[in-house]
Structures are given as C-alpha cells and as structure tokens.
Amino acid sequence: MAAANQEPDSTQLQLWDEDAAAPVEQLADERSQPRRTRAAVQCPSCRYQAASIAEDARMRADIRVLWLHPSAPHGVREAYHCQRCQPRHVADTECARCDEGGPLLAEEFAADSTPGPVPAEVAAWLTDRGWTTANGALICPNHHTG
Numbered sequence: 001m002a003a004a005n006q007e008p009d010s011t012q013l014q015l016w017d018e019d020a021a022a023p024v025e026q027l028a029d030e031r032s033q034p035r036r037t038r039a040a041v042q043c044p045s046c047r048y049q050a051a052s053i054a055e056d057a058r059m060r061a062d063i064r065v066l067w068l069h070p071s072a073p074h075g076v077r078e079a080y081h082c083q084r085c086q087p088r089h090v091a092d093t094e095c096a097r098c099d100e101g102g103p104l105l106a107e108e109f110a111a112d113s114t115p116g117p118v119p120a121e122v123a124a125w126l127t128d129r130g131w132t133t134a135n136g137a138l139i140c141p142n143h144h145t146g
Helices: 018-031 053-062 108-112 120-128
Strands: 067-071 075-079 090-094 101-106
Touching (some): 075 120, 090 108, 101 108
Parallel strands (some): 067 101
Antiparallel strands (some): 067 075, 090 101
C-alpha cells in the first residue's frame, strides 16, 4: 500500500515527457520513405515482360513450372514458359502414389505419352532425378521402392 503512494522515480520517463514521443516520430519518418518496388519479371523463353501487377504475379507462377521438350537427337531440353508462349499440346507427369507433380511434357513428348508410359527420353530424365518408372507407373523421389 505504501508503494502506491510513493513519488515516481525521476529517471523513469513519463507519458508526457518529450523523449517518449521521439520513437513515434522516427517511425513516421521511416514510413514516409518510398517503398522499393520489385522489378517486373521477364519470361526466360520469349522475353515478354509483365505489364501489370496481376500479370506479374501470374507470370511468376507460370515460369516456376518446368517443361520438357524433345531435343535432337534423342535428348531432352528443359524450358520455362509464360502463358503467352507455353506449348498448347501438353501432357502431365505426376507421382502414382502422392500426386506430386513432375514436369510438363511438350511437343512430341506430349503426343507420345497419351495415354500410357512416358517416352524413353523422359523416363531417363526422370530416373536421373530420382524418379522410378517401375511397371510403367511414375514414382517420385519422395518414396522408396522395395
């Protein structure tokens, strides 16, 4: 009870002291600084640059998707595309156990893989990255066989 009636410590700042308002003013000054903007993304395949914020967000999602194209002779070429330049004939690869999405297949790979097993070049590419193709089913690297 005696502690409630004591005078406040003179070293402790009070609500009405000038120094107590300084951090708020500094915070206001920091907020008035212009924000850095993120550079618009550019498609690595066609070099198209997003023209709006919505298009930029869409393009960032699109170019995270890996595409596999045939590469002569009997090879595979990796590519990333925006919505404007992505191939129209597409086949999907996914894990038979967990629906983990693999790369999208383009051109002859898409035509050769529907329906049924993926082309031999794609199977070799997937195997090099830890996928298994036992009995024609694709199994992602997250699953152990045996």
